[in-house]
Amino acid sequence: MRKAVVTGGSGGIGEAICRRLAEDGYYVYAGFSSSKEKAEKIAAETGGEAVKLDVSSSEDILSASEKVGTADLLVNNAGISEIELFTGISKEKSRAIMEINLVGAMNCARAFLPAMIRRKSGCVINISSMWGQVGASCEVDYSASKAGLIGFTKALAKEVAPSGIRVNCVAPGFIMTEMNSRFSAEELELIREEIPLGIFGEPRHVADAVSFLASGRAEYITGQILAVNGGMVV
Ligand code: NAP
16 A cells, blocks of 8 residues: 655644545555644544654654655645744744754655655655745745745755656645634735635645645656645746
């Protein structure tokens, strides 16, 4: 059975990705950092497994990669965000954003790739953001981390393509999850008016893009950024 690892599998988008990949026939490892019960519930309902995988912890990454063995698919989805002025954000928060969103994804790929390279097949999908494409005011550190994921995707795709591994990126727009629970109803309405399709994205929209990029239908696609944003950034 093909194996997929989803970091941040306990979150809104991560859960949808785990469920979709399980439907696609993968044995799914739902990675979690703090939400163990949620990850275990998702794993129980999808026939997979929850795995402790704080992407800022070298120990967690090593133990998860040893537990999984050879993965067919790694989805780097774990992420945090912060809305604050660039000049006001603490160095600790800034570092955490980079460590989790960008360095964590790179370290997970570094841990899971050698087995894929030995087998000469595999797939890595990084979850970036439209703000990594165009930048967001008051989310400068977040935007920088997500832009970094885009550069990482393109460069890694070139490096591992000769080993039969594809690396792609999904750049979601505004998706209704816990990450956006900080917005008031009035703020949400103003944001919605900016979305050409007129509706917020749902986690399943991102999961569908991941499912496609992981599938044989995308076998000639690598190093690409697939935007899932209702037309908000084109
Ligand atoms: P969410 O519901 O807040 O979930 C965040 C996930 O990240 C949780 O599973 C959380 O795990 C995990 N996480 C946080 N710190 C971690 C760490 N140190 N190690 C491992 N996992 C960690 O957010 P979401 O909306 O589903 O976001 C998922 C991804 O999509 C993120 O990368 C985000 O930047 C990106 N994205 C989201 C949107 C959006 O509008 N929602 C738009 C563009 C991109 P625990 O709960 O177990 O700690």
